[in-house]
Amino acid sequence: MATRTVGGRYQLVRRIGVGGMSEVWHGHDEVLDRPVAIKVLAPGHTTPVDVVRAEARSAARLAHPNVAGVHDFGTSAEQPFIVMELVEGRTLGEHLRAGALDWRIAVRICAEVAAALAAAHGENVVHRDIKPGNIMLTPSGAKVLDFGIAATVGAADDDPDGPVMGTPAYVAPERFAGHPATPATDMFAVGTLLYQCLSGRLPWLRATPTELVHAECHDDPDPLPEIDGLPGEVLDLCSRCLAKDPAERPTAMMAALLLAEAVDARVYVPMSLMEPLPPSPRWIDEPTGRHRA
Template identity: 50%
Template sequence: MSTLTPGALLARRYRLIDRVGAGGMSVIWRARDEVLDRTVAVKVLSAALAADARFRDMVRDEARAAAQLVHPNVATVHDYAETVAPDGTVTAFVVLELLTGEELESRLTAGPLPWPEAVRVCAEVAEALAAAHRLGIVHRDVTPANVMLTPIGAKVLDFGIATRIGAPDEDAEGETFGTPAYVAPERLDGTPAQPATDSYALGVLLYETLTGRVPMPAETWDELTRALKAERAPTPPDVPGLPPSVAELCMRCLARDPLARPTAHVAAAELRAAVAPTEPAPLVAEPVASRRRTVLVTAAIAAVLAFGAATLVALFRDGPHPGATVAQPTAPPSTPAAPASTPSAAAVATSLGEALRRLEGVIAEGQQAGDIRHDTALDLRNLLPALRAADTRADRLTLLREKVAVRADEGAISGAYAERLDLALAGFPTG
């Protein structure tokens, strides 16, 4: 990498113009794509990293995953290539959209942003993350250094350590990727990659853009571990004029429990609503209202099930179109009413193990049938171990059922399987 100079041609296509940035892992060049006649950014990996075939494979796979993302708030990945010099030196590089603007990290050196701007920027970051999560990708390094402020909005950069939902969240030596102050607590325990870790980083980003400081300062993994063990929860951001809903959302993103955090999709909707309360609600906001309706309906169904009225559940599931007239059947005089304590077919499971197996079975069937998207199935499986703790199980069940409703609103779970998952969750023992 050190031998590259302006004018060099990489892969017989990319003519280097000048260096525009550098870091510990790479140097970024402005370059000309001589095939498509456009200016691009070329991120050249350090020679030490490029010499490692495993690292090159990882970067290529992650560039390939990031290239699937077509979103106005994501820097576009155009290409990945490798060249070999006569002396055997490998040059590996990623070709990206060339952006003009200012890094959020640089902007924050002057202090926090005005709260409307901070909320807008974080809404755009949340929308980018939601798009990545829909494709099963977790960014894992959402920081101000990886957000560019451009004339057309914020752009999320550098999916260099992104990975697939459900993949191991550490390297071959067991080390954690990322920037300590933005890393979710569960990542230190090696929990498989999940969207909730990006939601945590989004909360840190929102807190920092509003206040000018991170909620839990940590330069190293040891400092982060000590800070987490101290269990001092950050105080909500106190900014004049800031809507209470934004401060509350920030704290939900920073929750220690991954199940308690909002999805990036929901966070984007709530942030957008906070900066444009008088404008027509954006399309992304609909799932929030829909989620609440779904949660209310599923809670009502669970209550009915608890009292054994299985026929009413069948009516909700298989009944006529809303608005149609439903004849109310009258039981024959000789038919005694069922006791109120009679359990329904979806009653509480006899054991935690049985309840977990039932839920895992529904997830597997839905995934095989194409009714539960692959990345969503992995995400749900990653959250199941949290249901084993008896003292917090009731709260976690409520949060997980709400998360199922949100995923259904996003189209990642069909309506039929969202209902089956909710019924399976309703059957969990809570004690």
């Protein structure tokens, strides 16, 4: 059977992922002779071209080492497609099937996810579906995938009467009350992700999705188990990310820097997001140069 080509240059080699409305293919860019990932609509689904174009533009603005890059957008037989960086590796969800991660690995992964979100939030983009299946672990670090339901900060949902966008276990409580997505929305998901990586389970365990949503909105998360060596500031950050009040959650940049420091790792935060450091509480004696408190 002939290989299908879209956009006159991208071969669809084999299907590597299927979502609710789309498929992701391992493809080949014939012009630049390189492998790519190509996202196309699944058979039987239709989405307006401008909606998919908006998705591509949101992701294309994010030039960050922990975000899968977008290369191109086009249409084939009047159906839109997005050409993305092909990220090799296994998803975090696949790794978590074996249980909790070593806390140092868990913290480093979440630091990189938070750094990616800091870049997105700096562009007024909210991911809205941070979860283990949308994070690929590669030799060079974590990569956040699929800004397919991303939204502009504060934007109303496409269908206010429809279901809340996202995966219920990672959706912030205020979203179920009808409030728009904000950076704090993503930070609740980061808290859930960190908790799951550290413990191997979700913060709330309930029998049905309805009970789970009720627990997220009204109950405290179950206490994390004792983890030898885990810094207290990481526990505190996880707790603050899971706060019911969005105003109590830390920013993505704050989370990225704190988590990275806890494991002596480096994360990339765009300079445009860095705030001036507060004045030091110390001064230097002249002429000795000694530091004093």
